[in-house]
Amino acid sequence: MTHHAVLDSNSHRDLRVRANAAAELGDGVMATLTVPSEFRSVQGHFPILFRRETGRDDFTALALFGFEPAENLFLEGGRWDARYRPWSLAIQPFLIGRPASGDGPGQVHIDLDHPRIAAGGEGVRLFDAEGGPTPYLEDIAERMGDLDDGYRASGAFFAALREHDLLEPFSLEVTLDDGSLHSLVGFHIIDETKLQALDAGALARLHADGHLMPIFMALASLSQLSALVARKNRRLASG
Template sequence: HGRQAHRQGAGQRARAARIRRRGDAGVSVASALFRAPEPLDPASHAALRIAPLRDFGIAARLHAVFVAATEIPEAAPEDPIGFVPSGGHGAAGAPVVSPVALLGLVPGENLFVQGGRWQARYVPAFVRRYPFVSGRRGPMIDMAWSGLSPIDGEPLFDEAGRPTPTLAAALDFLARFDAEALRTRGFTARLAALELLQPLQADATLPDGTTLTVEGFRVVDEDRLRALPDAEVLELHRSGMLMLVHLHRASLARMRHLVELKALREHERRTGEPHGPTG
């Protein structure tokens, strides 16, 4: 079942984004969120109850997550947004890519999660849908989550085996997430077809002299964007894609914020003195 959840394509994976220390081998990003997903079943899960998702420690090891195109306006002011290959090729032969929000500079570290709290205004829908995920045969639930219990929380099913309002709302959110992930492919396919995406490698130096390299991401190349024919630019503008492109480009300045957060976290580890998040 874990492999089923891993093969959900653009909505589940950010496989090509790699972050490494200078001189180290790159580490692929994969979902560290779902540990024991199994098909949601009214018979197997009749007695199961669910608590609200308030402890984001489950996402503490995610340093990049998928974001749908509709999330970019909310995610871009806080997170660098890039594009990563998500497997396969589109109709025009261009690689299929997915937008991701970068949350950390070291594999397995989400700089926005501390003490179970998400210390930023926007939490990506990829995380908010937890513990549910779509499998090949329908919704799945991560049985490894501590928020599931036969005692505490809201029931998933009523006595007749029908979804309760709590579960129905969660499944509706999951369906909308999947629909937006599918629509996002149209946005990224257009960027790929126009050959706007170019590889990015960014080096970041921490106060202690440690150099980190971010690679594997693709970004919209400004020169190629400016060179587009007027008709193509007008099409991107009227479709709303041009706004998303500019938000993506502006978000790259947030790399500096990640470096500042990383420096603060390293200081906290060395001294044991907590610091609040930077803006």
């Protein structure tokens, strides 16, 4: 269940949220949404894969954390074991809300039924005693704005990938140290062969439109697959 409300300093003056990382707080996920403007930060830690929306031609980009549902190999107790935390995960339990028309500036909403909503004196305050936003809330608002801008701009990125047929199906079978087999299916990656075959004019247009760098970042991120396998093997070895 969710209970979304517009965040305001009067109704939510004393509200606190749990900012630590834990599966029970919403971090127990195999992957999370990322956007092209975030790829540079994501690629140094997580593989970036693409998935087609169910029943649609649209794609989304995902930062991968594990090999099976609800598996996040970057969770170590109450600690996030990476130097970066993707925006879509970091902003929970907040979200951007807009009028039904979809026009107008976004508003900060909060899910009051989210497990990150703290009880008593736990967690981090959102507002100070005078009703001003705390540094924590200011940081969250900045990340939300970045994510919202990136998501709105991502349509042009995926349109460019479709125009040049630069997404190819991807599957991966991994045999782990204990002999078990894990498979990734239903994803896409950048087709490097087709990218290399593009002529100078097409590459220049991709660069001018700001798409070439995210493409390269998504390709570079695939080197993180072997690191993710190593994390899985360490987790299995430690029981």
